Amino acid sequence: MLYEAEEVLGLIPQREPVVMVSRLIDASGNRCHTGLSVTADNYFIEDDGLMAETGLIEHIAQSASAFAGHRYRMQSLPAPIGYIGEVRKFHCYRRPAIGDELQTEIIFEAEAEGVTLMSATTSCNGEAVADTKMKIFVEPVR
C-alpha cells in the first residue's frame, strides 16, 4: 500500500464531499492500482442504495489523478489539476453497492503536451464492474 485515507488527499485536488478514491495500492511504470471503499455517505449513492454509474467514472478519473499526483510527488512537484476531456467506450456492468471494495487498474497509454490517454478497468472481488478509456487534460501548476 502506497497511500491510504487522508494521505490520498495529498495526491488529488478534489475534497469532500466528492472524494472518490480511498487508496493508491501500487504504481509502477505506466500502470497503477487504486481502491474505493463504497460507504453509505458516498456522494453518488442513489435512493436504492447503489452507486450511480457516473460515480464510477469519477472514481476512475480521480484514480488517474492520484496516479499522476504520485508521479509528480516523486519529482517533488505539487499535484496538478486534471480535467476529463473525453470518455470513450465506457461500459458499466453493474452498479456498486454499499460495502463493496472496488479495485481499479489504470494504464497511461500515451502522454504528450498536457494530454494523457488512459484505459481503466474497475472490478469487485474479481468481477468486472466497469471499463473505459479517457482523455485527461492536465493543467500545469503555476
Place this chain on the structure above:
Amino acid sequence: MLLKDKFFSIENTVISNDGVTYQIRLLSDCDCYRGHFPGKPVSPGVCNIEMIRECAELFTGKDLFIEEIKQCRLTAVSSPAICPSLDVAIKLIPASDNTAYEINASITDQARTYMSLKGIFRTKQ
C-alpha cells in the same frame, strides 16, 4: 434523483419530434463545489453526464441505467459563474426491443458547447 434541484433546476422544457431540450439553471450552492475544487468551483464533468441521464429519465418517465458511453466529449469548463443557464438537448432512439435508448445529447449555451454524448441508456428492471 441525485442532482435535480441540487446541482441543477429545470426552467423550461421544449419537446421536439425526436427528443427534448431542457433549459436548466446550474445551482451555485450545490455542495459538490466545496470539494471540486476548494476555492475554485468548477462543475464536475460527471455531474453534467448525470444531469443528461436525469433529464432523459424525466422525459421518458423511466429509470435509466448508463450501460455504455460510446463517446462523451467535454469541450469547455462549466460552472454556475461561467454558464448559469444551459440547454440540455437529448435525442432518443428506442431500441427494437424497447428496453433501451440510443442517446445523443449535448449541453450548450449561446457561447459554446460544453458536452456532447453518445451512449446507450437501458431501462432499469
